[in-house]
Amino acid sequence: MILPGNASCQGCPISLAMRCLDEIEKPVIVMPAGCSTVIAGLHPNSAFKIPVIHVPFTSTPSVACGLSEAYGRLGIKANVVAWMGDGALDISFSALSASAMRNDDYIAIVVDNEAYMNTGTQASLSTPFGAKTTTSPAGKKWMKRNIGLILISHRANYVATASVGFIQDLRKKLRKAGKMSGFRFIHVHTPCPPGWKFPSNKTIEVARMAVRSGAWILYEYERGRITFSESGKKFLDKNNRIPISEYLAMQKRFVVSEEILKNLEIEIEENIKALLKLSEL
């Protein structure tokens, strides 16, 4: 689906995630501006062997809605995929919310590298507390938005988190989503070597450290139930987790302080607690 020789950076987690799109049958990609646009290539070339419709940020969920509605009406079988970064997620939030509520028939995939990387690493609503970006040079002063929980509160049809550190798990979730209908949301954690300032051969390792430290939790929400993915289940227990400081130490975007560690630890505890409570319902 994604051809070799594309314009992604060395160690790019997004191109790793793009390779997994072959799990989805009859895909039609809706793509707002971002790193993915660059990877997809300059006209008249395309790095994708599938249809890609490039659109403005805010419109992504709504264009996907229009496409899937029209395909449905015209009797054309397709899996519309809204493929966006955390930047497009921020700016299209109200449209995404409407899509989830209408149960539009498409898969929204967010590749989250925790800042606006394509424009030069500016802070997004996904940037974690304490992370330095070009618009938060002293470190961001507020926490990462938990979009998964927000979509669960929409009673979305399917919500999953995944990570490029656990490709088999990511593939499984894409495969599953591809066979479902209605609104499906997959939030993929994609650590970015140049943005987070770690060596380009460490992408998988950093992604895995995020899951092992509890900074990224792998779960699925379906038919009103939360289940935790095998690959990350044991890290729900604090005794199995690595200290958050080890995850932060692999990257140069944090100037680690007591305050940052404390805030991130609280955030991890609270997120896990909330999900565990919800999973009991």
Added chain:
Amino acid sequence: MRDVHALLPGRCNCGGKSGLQLLQGVWDLRGSLQAKSDKDGSRRLLTSNEAIAEAVRIAKPDIIAAYPITPQSPIVERLAEMIEKGELNSRFIIVESEHSAMAVIHGAATAGARVFTATSSQGLAYMLEMCWWIAGSRLPAVMAVAMRSLGAPWNIHGDHMDIMLLRDAGWIIGIAENAQEAFDMTLQAFYVSEEVSLPFAVGIDGFTMSHTAEVVRIWNPRIPERKQAYRVLPGDEIAVNAVTLGDARMKARYDLALDLERSAEVIEKSDADFGNHGGLVEKYRLEDAEFAVIMAGGWCGDAKDAIDMLRDEGIKIGLLRLRFIRPFPREIIKSLSCKTLVIDRANTDIFGVLCKEVRACGLDAKNVVAGLGGLEVGAEDFYRLFRKFAENRLGEVEWLL
């Protein structure tokens, strides 16, 4: 009786009454006229909003997406009702914003669906990004614009400031004068838009047209099946609107500009199939005119009354009503050999928007900016204004305050 004028096709005349007074008058008459219309079978008493909804019912779009805004809302409310009752087989998508309304029909048109939306004012401003995108993508689409003032400050009444936002976007922009024309132009819009692969906006004046009932002949012009330059299907190895640099980007914009120009021919040629309104312009008593007034929209009905009065007094004056702002009827305007005055309902600097366009055709037109935010301008006002113009007492640009 001035307000009866409002009920006759060919004139949309608010005659100095407030919108509400006028509306009241119309509703009082509605019962008896409706009964008469029903006997006829094809003539109905409709507001321009309702007339547009009837035209959309006939055009049968696959997908309609809209967000409510005054004074457009009755169009999409009526369409939603038609769908619920089974009178129209379309899918109505309830969206959370106008930006999404345009984005939904953009997506649906990309898949090959016939699409419709409607908006006004702030809504048009909010969806403007997608208006550029759908035109640049060369996708056919039809949008009704119940033209309303743009804030700040808040004002829900009519002027042309909203629709003028579309001028550079690559849209065909038509402005109707009355409910009949709103009906006919909406149907023509589906045809022309799909013929030239460009989106088409149909403008009607907020309240003085959108909420004013007139007798409309509902008929059934033949519209071909959906047609467009391309569509995207699963399995296609295609990238639409990827980053495009150099010649290709320049050429895409040139082709759009060229096709927008060429749409003039399609509009002129199909005019007879869609009610014979004159094509790009309507010429009213212009044959031997020494003075020509150039205007667009519902208030042309009042202007025509003023022209009749001045003609009765022997002043050789006529009206050139611009039915289309894009493509702009440049050649027709250039051919005017008399003194010209442009009355604008939207300004760009101290000048009105249309006057700038007319002046760009080489005419040394005078300009009056009037009727912003629904400020009433009636036939008497036009009479005084035109007389002043004919007596060469008008300045280069004046505002009717």
